[in-house]
Amino acid sequence: MRKTRLDTARIRAARRVIDPVFLDSPLYRCEALEPALGCAVSIKLETANPVRSFKARGTEVVASLLADSDARAVVCASAGNLGQALAWSGRGRGLDVTVVASRFATAAKLDRIRALEARLELVDGDHELARERAAALARYEGIRLLEDSLDIETCEGAATIGLELVDTAPSFDTVLIALGGGALATGVGHVVKALAPGVEVICVQPLGAPAMTHSWRQRRVVTTDSTETIADGVAGRCPVPAALTDLLLVADDAVLVQEASIITGMRMFLDHAGLVVEPSAALGVAAILEDRDRFAGRHIVTIVCGSNVDVDAYHHWVGAASL
Structure with missing residues (x-):
């Protein structure tokens, strides 16, 4: 198997220089989400830190x-x-x-x-x-x-999430990862494929910002002229070639989801988990909502990657009645 730019030993070393406040983020089974999704769902919560994201x-x-x-x-x-x-x-x-x-x-x-x-x-x-x-x-x-996703440190820092998943999570079948520039997906994907190769790595991107997903599917860099999504954190138009090369080695699939599903996912996090999340963090739930049969009966881990939202926009998307 060809190797990515990442190195598992360097990823373990990265943990030693990252402030502990960003490490060992909560990971737990969220049973309240499961009746509506039809599968077991565990949350890796990357918002409980001073900058409210995994970055x-x-x-x-x-x-x-x-x-x-x-x-x-x-x-x-x-x-x-x-x-x-x-x-x-x-x-x-x-x-x-x-x-x-x-x-x-x-x-x-x-x-x-x-x-x-x-x-x-x-x-x-x-x-x-x-x-x-x-x-x-x-x-x-x-x-x-x-440069996010190009500089290997951004990928290997994100990859420490993968170490925590495989070291502490009970058996899970699939990890759903928000896909933007690729640092999170390639980092976590590298660790999962190295240490838990039977786990399926699925990347999720908005239909309105599909450049990296199209690139993964066509195995070449595909750019877009514009983006149209509320998930601003993953709304890139020009993929980083090196990140795409890594992604091709670790991702089992890349899927696109609609804006309505993203909003529903945000609302579900609020109503059933008490979590305010930004649109990018709801991509995993959106993927399950759009293909329940695919995930039925599985144990899914989704990485809740950020919670930095504009309050007015959040009210507009989710609805004040839910607050």
Whole structure:
């Protein structure tokens, strides 16, 4: 079998530099969800930490390496969660952090980046334009550019979730992973296939942001001209070729889900699990809702990857009656 860019020994080493507040996140069977879904469901809750997403697992590794090398500054493009995580990790290690984001990004995420003392630059475009601007700033200022899913540290930091799944979860058949740039899917997928190869790895992406799924299906990079989804955290148009290569080695399937299913999944998390989650975190439940027969009788693990939502938008999607 061909190998991914990831290395299981480095992933285990990554745990030693990640702040423990981001490790060993809750993992539990959520029986209240099961009658409506027709399968056993366990939740890996990556929102119970200071940045309310899994992203800090990767930025902790990056910031640690930068601090050890006496680097003083780093820039990234972000839809919001990566920027918060890098700001948190960088602040604790004395790094100057710049985050480039779309001015149309979720306001709550942008506010939190500012609160964490990062420099925030907004662009009049989508995430791909933010990536271009971040790269230009890195060249101009001579500082480190952090590229999510391309930089292996972001994948191997996320992969520590996989270690926790295979080390602590009871027997499960399938893991459903939100698919955006690919760091989470390739990281967790690498560990699962290395240590629990019988588990099916299924990636889930919105129908309105399908670039990585189309790329996986066609085994080549496929870009899209635009995205149209409320799941801003996974709304990329231009896949990272190296991340796609890794994904092709670890994913058993990649599926697309409709916006209505994402919203239903968010509502189910609130009503049945007492969890406020962002759209990307509901992709796994959305996949089950759209193909109940496929998952019937299985034990599914879904990674709840973030909970940074704009309150007004959340009320609009989920409905005030549910709150």
